[in-house]
Structure formats: structure tokens, C-alpha cells
Amino acid sequence: MFEHNLVERQPRIDWLLVLSLLGLMALGAAFVFSATTVRETARELPWYRQHYFIMQVAWYVIGIIAAVAICLVDYHILARWSLVAYWFSIVLLVLVFIAGTWRFGAKRWLDFGPVSLQPSEFAKLAFIFVQAHFLSRPVEELRTPVVFYRAVGLTALPFALIIKEPDLGSALIFLPIGLVMFFVAGVPVRYLAKLVGAAGILIALLLVDVLFAPPKWQIKMEDYQKRRLQVYFGQDFAPANAGSEARAYARRLQRDHSYNVEQALISVGSGGLFGKGWRQGTQNALGYLPRAVAHNDFIFSVIAEEKGFMGSVTVLALYSVVLFSGIRIAGQARDRLGKLLAVGVVTLLFSHVFINIGMNIRIMPVTGVPLPLLSYGGSSVLCSLIAAGILQNVHLYRKSY
Secondary structure, X not given: OHHHHHHHHOOOXXXXXXXXXXXXXXXXXXXXXXXXXXXXXXXXXXXXXXXXXXXXXXXXHHHHXXXXXXXXXXXXXXXXXXXXXXXXXXXXXXXXXXXXXXEOOEXXXXXXXXXXXXXXXXXXXXXXXXXXXXXXXXXXXXXXXXXXXXXXXXXXXXXXXXXXXXOHHHHHHHHHHHHHHHHHHOOOHHHHHHHHHHHHHHHHHHHHHHHHOOHHHOOOXXXXXXXXXXXXXXXXXXXXXXXXXXXXXXXXXXXXXXXXXXXXHHHHHHOOOOOOOOOOOHHHHOOOOOHHHHOOOOHHHHHHHHHHHHHHHHHHHHHHHXXXXXXXXXXXXXXXXXXXXXXXXXXXXXXXXXXXXXXXXXXXXXXXXXXXXXXXXXXXXXXXXXXXXXXXXXXXXXXXX
């Protein structure tokens, strides 16, 4: 009786999660505005004519509506449609190869007039739902090899399609999500050890191939992907037997490919304790931090320069609240499906935050992985808020089971 009354007194909505998300959206809108109004001509325009700012706020509104809609339906009912959503996302990923748009050397987007969608972002959510539904079966079934290989197949299919786009950063997100969900579901450790070992060997071989193998022996990768890895590991672009002209060209190429990372690191370091002030960042305003990426991939550098160490800590604190709220929701879930959904969402958000911020401070190679709710982009914002809606859904309906 006491336990029942205690549960009834607990708030249905996780307000701590909601407030932290609102804080991230407020920061995202403010610094997308700052990052995209550095030109003098843009500074003179009123706020309602700032295209990126208006679009970002519009996506926030659409994402909030989608998150609320998700919360209106019990996640057990949603899970029944998970396989349909999964295969629909696979169709969209295949459609990218047929009707997708090339940008920055990759084919990752579908254009619908004024709106572009990135199917890989939606594939992550569909994958979390279908994998949670598949793994929520009795633990005894998870010990059979056929069930394990089917679960691996659910991971491998979107991973392979996204790698082919190519989008290595988004594809790699599937690996930690899958591994963590396997572990929480109770998949035998011996299976996980073999999976981690195989993945580790493949990654090691890939790095050895890119960094040390002769050009004729290397695995086919996009040039910009190879360059990013070479920049991250500090490898000289020039071959050992290169002549003076070839070496000079390689050094210029290396400076060009290192430029974004170096300027992002300078932006973070130059902010000091309290930063230079909103819209006062010189790296951003003078264009040293490239304007094409300042409002998306390198938005954290803009925040760190303009609000300094304290601004960076604020961002990390808000993400920590979101992640720990998700872990708490997973712990309070009354069934395996709810627990796996919450764990999958937490792993997704953590992977994005870790990779993007790590890229800004040079502990991770440069990828196109956005910072949830802060980076500019409709697909990223929409999927991040839907993911938060899934967490809230598990929290809301935990009392029913």
C-alpha cells in the first residue's frame, strides 16, 4: 500500500528532463543565430529575417509536437509497428542512392523542395525500436545462436547502407547502441566478446590499411575520409619517396585538411573562463572558423569561444541531466522493452555528444555527427526530440506494468 501511494505521488512528467531539453534548445537557437550572423550584412537584418535561426526554431516546434505525439501512445503499442518503421527506414536509405542529393562528397540527403531529410538519422530511431522489441524476448531465447545472429543482422543492414553513402560517423553510431542493448538485454558475454573482438580487428585492419599500406593495396575509401584519419593521427601526407614538389603539394593539402580542426581548437582555447561575449567571437566573426560548418559541426567551438569554459560546462551539465534522467528512467522501467528503449536512446545521445565535442577538441576524428539540439539541422533536431519523447513515454507508462 505504501509503495503504491508513493508511486502515485511521483510526477507523471519528468520535468527535469523537460527543463534540460528546453535549456539546450534555447542555447541552440541563440548560438545558431550568433554563428550565422557574423557578416556585417547579416547583422543589419532583423531577427525574423535570419533564415537559419528561423528554420532552427521551426524545427524545434515541429520536434516538440512530434515528441508530444509520441507520448500520447503507449510504447508497447508503438513497438508493434517497429518492424514496419525499420523496413521503411531501410527503403529510405536505399532511395538515397537513387534520388539522393550530393553534398560535401556524400549522398546522404533526400530533398523535398525547401526541406531536406537525412534518412540515417531516422534509421537510428527505427533501429532502437526494432532491436528493443526483438531483444525483449525471454533471456533463454537470447542464448541461442540463431537469435543472436538475427539481432546482429538488424544492426548490420543499416550500418552497411549508411557506410555506402558514405557516412562513416553515422554508421559507427549503430555499433555502441547495438552492443549496449545486447548487454542490457542479457545476451551471453561470450557472444559479445566475439562481436567486440571481430569489430576491433576490422577497425585495426582499416587503420593499418589507411595509414601504412601502399596506395595500390588500400581499401577503397573516399579521399576526404582517408585525409581525416591521417590528420587525426598526425601522419604526413607526403610519401617517403616524394620529391620536393610532391612534398610541398602534400604539405599544402595537409594544411587545408587540418584547417577546420585547428581553428576549432583555437576557438575553444581562446574563450578563456567567461568567453568573449555573445556574437563577439573573433574566430567566428572573422571567418577563421569556416562559416559553412560553424553553425552545425562546430557549434560547440562557437559556444566555447563566446561563453568560455563556463559556457562549455553549462552545455555539458545540461547533457548530463538528460543522460542521467534517461538512465534513471531505464532503471525505473517495469519491463524489458521499456528498459531497452531507454538504454538505446541514452546510448544514441551519448555517442553523438561524445563524438561531436571530441571532434571539436581533437580527441576524435572529424565526422559529420551533429551535436543534439545545438547543431543546425532539421533531421537531427527532429530525431533528437523524438528520442527524448521516447524517454518520456517510457517514464509516463511505467505505472501500467
